[in-house]
Amino acid sequence: MSMRYAVITFPGSNGEHDALMAVELGLGMPVEAVWYKETSLDRFDALLLPGGFSYGDYLRPGAIARFAPIMAAVEEFAASGKPVLGICNGFQVLTEAGLLPGALLRNQSLEFRCAWVHVRTETTRTPWTAPLADGEVLHLPIAHGDGRYFAEPDLLNRLIQKDQVVFRYSTESGERESSVNPNGSVDDIAGVCNSAGNVVGLMPHPERAYDTLIGGDDGLRILSSVLRAGMAAASGA
């Protein structure tokens, strides 16, 4: 089973390199960077929106990028049910674009925070988490200044009820504890999905965790999930 990944690159993105490497070296899958001025994504099976500072994160992270020409194709891709993963700044772009619920605010500490954290898998209903075990804990790096997930109480309840919380910050053994929430996210949320489940956004960086030499390879568990999900779809068809 082979899938072609796209890495959507905006001016100011800086995680595209890692995303390309993770897919190419970590998964051995074909992958291509797609510059924001392009308008078609027909040739791809999965999209990654990488981290970085699109448009300098000026105004609000992701605010300007969401209007980039490629975004119409991203919306179409998402609507067709194919898998889309927004990482860090990519997550911010997707919330700004309304493809994911909620918003990402300045870290509670007001500081940029670079660290390795643990996240607990809260749902396996998305193509990006399908092969994971419920509650599986992953070790991933974070590196962001605006990662505090926010949803108003009503929305938060809805997200929980509809199983749209994908990852929560946790201890190594999977306990929730406020001391390991690195940015003050509401309900320790590290990642969410849309109601269909095919669009996922998360603050940690799976694309920087594809090799034990650089600290771990848990990121591949996420990035490779769509391969299995894709296989199921292919065999089901």
Add this chain to the structure above:
Amino acid sequence: MQVTAEVLAEVALTESEYALIVEKLGREPTPVELGMFGAMWSEHCGYKNSRPILKRFPTTGEHVLQGPGENAGAVDIGDGLAAVFKIESHNHPSAVEPYQGAATGVGGIVRDIFTMGARPTALLNSLRFGPLTEPRTRYLFSGVVGGIGGYGNCLGIPTVSGDIFFHSSYAGNPLVNAMCVGIARQDQLTTAEASGVGNLVVLVGADTGRDGIQGATFASVVNPEASHRGVIQVGNPFLEKLLIEACLELLQTPHVVAMQDLGAAGLTSSAVECASRGTVGIEIDVDKVSRREKGMTPYEVMLSESQERMLVVVRPEGLESVQQIFEYYDLHSDVIGHVTDDGNVRITSGEEVVANVPARLYTDECPVYTREGVEKKAVQTLRAFEMSAIPDVSAQDSAGVLLKLLKSPNIGSRESVTRTYDHTILSNTVVAPIKADAAVIRVKGTGSGLAVKTDCNPRYCYLEPFSGGAHAVAEAARNISCVGAQPLAITNCLNFGNPEDPGVYYQMQQAVDGMSAACNALGIPVISGNVSLYNESGDTAIFPTPTVGIVGRLDNVDRHASMGFQGGGAAILVGPGEASLGASEYLEEVHGKTAGAPPEIDLELEVKVQRAVRQLIADGLINVAHDTSEGGLAIALAESCIQGRAGLESDLGELLAVNNQRLDQTLFGEAASRIIIEVSRERESAVLDRLHESGIPIWRLGATGGERFRVTGILDVTVDELAASWSAALTSYREDPETSQPVPGRG
């Protein structure tokens, strides 16, 4: 034109320098020419006080691909690749506006690296501040750290290493030195030599504003706040990221003849240097330069230090493809001139010629001052301080002293700083900041790795500059060896006070000689660097600070070491047993004395110790190593305990014996050429045999493991206690309402 003292002060030229300009030109300079001379003949661009001293550095060696003279130096790292690196100061701008000063310092050094055709791959920062107890220091510190992170994080270049030191001599004049390491294919290394008459000069990037006019001049005078009149430069890392991608792509095409960043002295220095390196002329029409503001004069355009701009010399037939690449990245570019054959830098404003001077007058003919250095009596007196006047620490107090030192700003954890720097991006970071003496990054696709670090102990340099210079190089190299890498070359930033002061000039000469001696002994050439003088406030000069930035190579990046004890092995001290309290952190922190001579350094032994440890790591026999530096043996051991969350059960009887039974000297005395290693039980005898053979002194300190750091009969503390003190060093003032203070404008 009326050349008054005021006009000369504006451009920081002396009357005799002005007379020299008139003589060389055979006429009076125009105002634009005078401004350009002021910038080019400043210390920052012209090195007029430091050139003769810099000549003393060894600059060649088997790995050197590019020595000093280009935008950055380059060394061979195998596989057809080069490591390209340089360090640069942004001290004066950071004293005025710490966030933007530091941010634009990072932006500047990164441009130096990709100008060479290298992809910027790692950033380092070497910082010096006054005491954290002062509100102004805390303002500068948080601003500078914020600026470094803000810029580097946005560019997506990991900031992986550095060093920080606090001392009152920096209170009014902090030091912000930024280093960048890039990786290039050797066959794609580029230079900044303009050539080819008729080739086009293209300016790309930000529009030009009145930013930092005369910044280079302003970096070359005492008291920057009073003399700085230009507009503070505000960096735009977003734009720089686009420039990096566009320029690296451009260099893949055959259209580019030369590339030069605009740094200090803006368009002036980049045009002059491009022309002078290529021994050609350049003509520029300032009217073609896109402006951010209305009404700018040719003088202002030529001397603006607006950030995020690059000068590219392009073959005319390639212009269209070059412009397409810029457009792809949304970059604005202007053709502002062309290469000529007369060797002159001719500046026009439309039809009018506003400056026309041979390029070499700005560069080669810059006056050089060789001065007389004389050591200050006061320093001699301090150095002669008798240690016997200091009472030894009692066994009972030793734990308290250890915890106090661990919590001191020069020793304690830098984690509160490094966690604000993205150090995992680019997925190369094998050994992260704090975890070891140097950071290790892998070189993708090769199996090899690079180790990087900056270093300098300014107290040593103050008390004995020759020794301090040698220590700076040796310690930097030792840090590299501690992770298992072979040091390849260094870059350096010479931060000193006013060179016209004989005491300061003496420091410079001696420090450079000391550095050179260590470079020669260790076989490490100097391939690039930067000079920052006039670092004074009031009439106090900073401690002499010849910062060393070093790059080493690991053949096999899997075989590396870090500092945390793993437990279940033996801790061994490799190197001399005798330490010295002279110039130590202990003497300053505990007894309030900056005194004594720095420890002696036996460069031959240094070479042997480093080689032996490197070899043990390369052969896979050990993977824990840590050198002893500020705070001495006890601090180094405590750090290894903290990092590995493992204790140590040790006996220091033998070491006490060689330290006159002085406990303070044994625990907290400092010495060169010392590395602590941890070796597993199975490998202990093999490792000891090897070390014995090499004739290096070794000392078995004890067994690692457990939850306590214990020295028989002397001290006993839990690793948790050690960690708690160490972790609080740079943040404890925040909890104290007396000393915590907010940062203006950054609420």
Add this chain to the structure above:
Amino acid sequence: MTATDQKTKQNWLVEVFVSLKPAVNDPQGLAIKDGLHMLGYDEVDDVRAGKYMQLHLSGSDQSAVESRVADMCEKLLANTVIESYRFTVQPITDDSQ
């Protein structure tokens, strides 16, 4: 844009103020308040931090400009999930320029 349009257009200064909605926790505002207290300004009870933008633009009349700016705010200048905005519009006379 036709020549007649051109003639009727004039320049406007628009000031946009964006603030976090009351329900959104504002650590920056808190930090500023703490900073002010540390400096001895104990009279400050509450601080909210937001954004301020000055736009220069051309438009034919006040209400047309207002409706365009409202659009800009809705689409880009504010994220209405977390922020609220208001703005003022004033013509720039030649003297004031």
Add this chain to the structure above:
Amino acid sequence: MTATDQKTKQNWLVEVFVSLKPAVNDPQGLAIKDGLHMLGYDEVDDVRAGKYMQLHLSGSDQSAVESRVADMCEKLLANTVIESYRFTVQPITDDSQ
């Protein structure tokens, strides 16, 4: 502070506007302008980005409040090396609270 002081104090809403000085490079403003152009708002000629703060504080009279706030701006709220500020002060009546 004595009980009598307390009585004469009242509450104020202070709005502080901080902007970069005119000659200072404003990358954020430039990016917002480009963003607006991307959305088709070509009429926007210039954008400058700044900060907006709302302070609630107590004070005895307008001029005393103004002088305190000017101090706060100089010391903390603005970085006067690159920024300028202005502010408005208005009493909060019980109705308006």
